[in-house]
Amino acid sequence: MKESYVDLINIRRQIFAKIAKIAYDGTDLSELEKASFEILPGEVATYRESIFRERAIVEERLRLTMGLNARKPTEYNRVTDGIAEVDVAETQFIEPLINVIPHACEACPTKAFYVTDNCRKCLAHPCTNVCPVNAVSIGKNRAVIDHGKCIKCGRCKETCPYSAIVQYDRPCAAACGVNAIESDHLGRAKINSDKCVSCGNCIIQCPFGAISDKSQIYQLIKAIKANDHMYAIIAPSFIGQFGPLASPAQIFEGIKQLGFKDVVEVSLGADITTIHEAKEFLEKVPNKIPYMGTSCCNSWTLMVKKLFPDQFEYISDSASPMVETAKYIKAKDPQAKVTFIGPCISKKLEALREDVKDYIHFVITFEELMGMFVAKGIELSEIEVSKEIEDASALGRGYAIATGVAEAVKKTALAIDPSKDINVECASSLHECVKLMRAAKAGKKNGYLLEGMACQGGCIAGPGTLASFNRVRKAVTEFKNQAKVESPLDNSIIDENLRNV
Amino acid sequence: MKIKVCAGSNCTLLGSMNILDQIDDLKDIISEDADNYSDEILEVEVIKCLGYCKNTNKKVAPVVVIDEEPMFNATSQAVMEKIVNKIRKQN
Ligand code: FES
Secondary structure: OOOOOHHHHHHHHHHHHHHHHHHHHOOOHHHHHHHHHHHOOOOOOOOOOOHHHHHHHHHHHHHHHHOOOOOOOOOOOOOOOOHHHHOOOOOOOOOOOEEEOHHHOOOOOOOEEEEOOOOOOOOOOHHHHHOOOOOEEEOOOOEEEOOOOOOOOOHHHHHOOOOOEEEEOOHHHHHOOOOOEEEOOOOOEEEOOOOOOOOOHHHHHOOOOOEEEOOOHHHHHHHHHHOOOEEEEEOHHHOOOOOOOOOHHHHHHHHHHOOOOEEEEHHHHHHHHHHHHHHHHHHHOOOOOOOEEOOOOHHHHHHHHHHOHHHHHHEOOOOOHHHHHHHHHHHHOOOOEEEEEEOOOOHHHHOOOOOOOOOOOEEEEHHHHHHHHHHHOOOHHHOOOOOOOOOOOHHHHHHHOOOHHHHHHHHHHHHHOOOOOOEEEEEEOHHHHHHHHHHHHOOOOOOEEEEEEOOOOOHHHOOOOOOOHHHHHHHHHHHHHOOOOOOHHHOOOOOHHHHOO | OEEEEEOOHHHHHOOHHHHHHHHHHHHHHHHOOOOOEOOOOOEEEEEOOOOOOOOOOOOOOOOEEEOOEEEOOOOHHHHHHHHHHHHEOOO
């Protein structure tokens, strides 16, 4: 989440901790009816114009965190209506994953250009001269834009010597790389699920906290309490997320104290994916397919599937690091139930896929995990640990940062076949991914390895993170450099047959 | 000046890392403006939970302690204002 949205984070995360506590304590779920009063006591509003509205929104957040839909403002419903369906010890997915909380959305106007008080009504008025549709004129006090004519090209804004023209957009729509944000009859944001690829960037950007995904922590904790074969796998971007004092080994130990049998780095799965993709690239490009796209970012592959269906076969069909890590665990313990912990919301959807659902049973984010630590009273920095974490190579650990996947696949492919020339291009942010795919479709990226990531800067900027981008980038890079081996081909945990080339 | 920022679980959940980031940025602003700020060194220390959050059922996190004086429900703006007021040169 955006760390500067302090008040939003406060509410959002208190609710994670609250639901986790209810789950661990086995509290009767009827308690949820009054939970909003515990989270927002008193009668004075802090965040919005009235405490009643604040509490109503908290109640929807409680429901979403339980995995339920937000209520319709037009229908009578109690907070706990439908709760029996989600009071279970397995993931109970109710569509959609990404939800607009209707009464939290302020129905911000859609994209437009405005003239501000900075306008001096200057003699040159280049704004009028550059407008391709003659929509700008000089009014009594300042330049005036005819919104009926304006085609939103932004040329007036660029040319104004006083920076008097501003572009206004809804933060959710501006963040969406696939134009999935539309409006309902009251002008509130509405997500077009045919277009949405669940990257979660609108959740990060909305300054009213009006968009939220659903959580599985309640069901996960119930499962932990009932099952001894619960394993956690944690994404490469976990370093530094849980405070500057918590070491990687302490984080692993803390997760075990939550009730998991063992924890494995997803970077191990990244190593396996790297070897598969490197071999795949060498074998297929350019003879069988013109270029190859990486497969690990679920929103990127979903985007290609939805917007460029005829190009989808050029995306690698190697399983993602999440799935490879789970397969590794399953091979050792066939009864294993695996929980993926990461920065990513989209993985919650990937886990439901036919070819994935037998390997991954729960997906939660770092934020949700932190809520669980608080609910259990675990202080990571006080845990005694002795051994280091050594599941993965440096290249595998680099997956979390944009360009890291392509780097790993390229270096590994070159280690296998040094004679090969490999061109690489990376896009991070969904907008950039779409642009890259357009170029690829036009035949401009033939012979390339294309890396796509939906979050700008890579997974370390994901919607489920706690620490800032720079903080995590530094920590991840340090951890990467501490890896005992550089290349996945030297990672002795991985099956030798796969590593033999 | 000694600034302690709690990085216990409660405080981390509720944004203490953001306060740390903001203080880091503030250091740059201060060091570039020797005219207005004294050259007193800002000693920022990240600390474990001091128990403030555990000894009460009120919400106190995040906790920041500036020169032994604790601030509860600390926000970065309140913390930075306090720091700036302490090291701004009087004229
Ligand atoms: S976690 Fe900061 S005071 Fe307890």
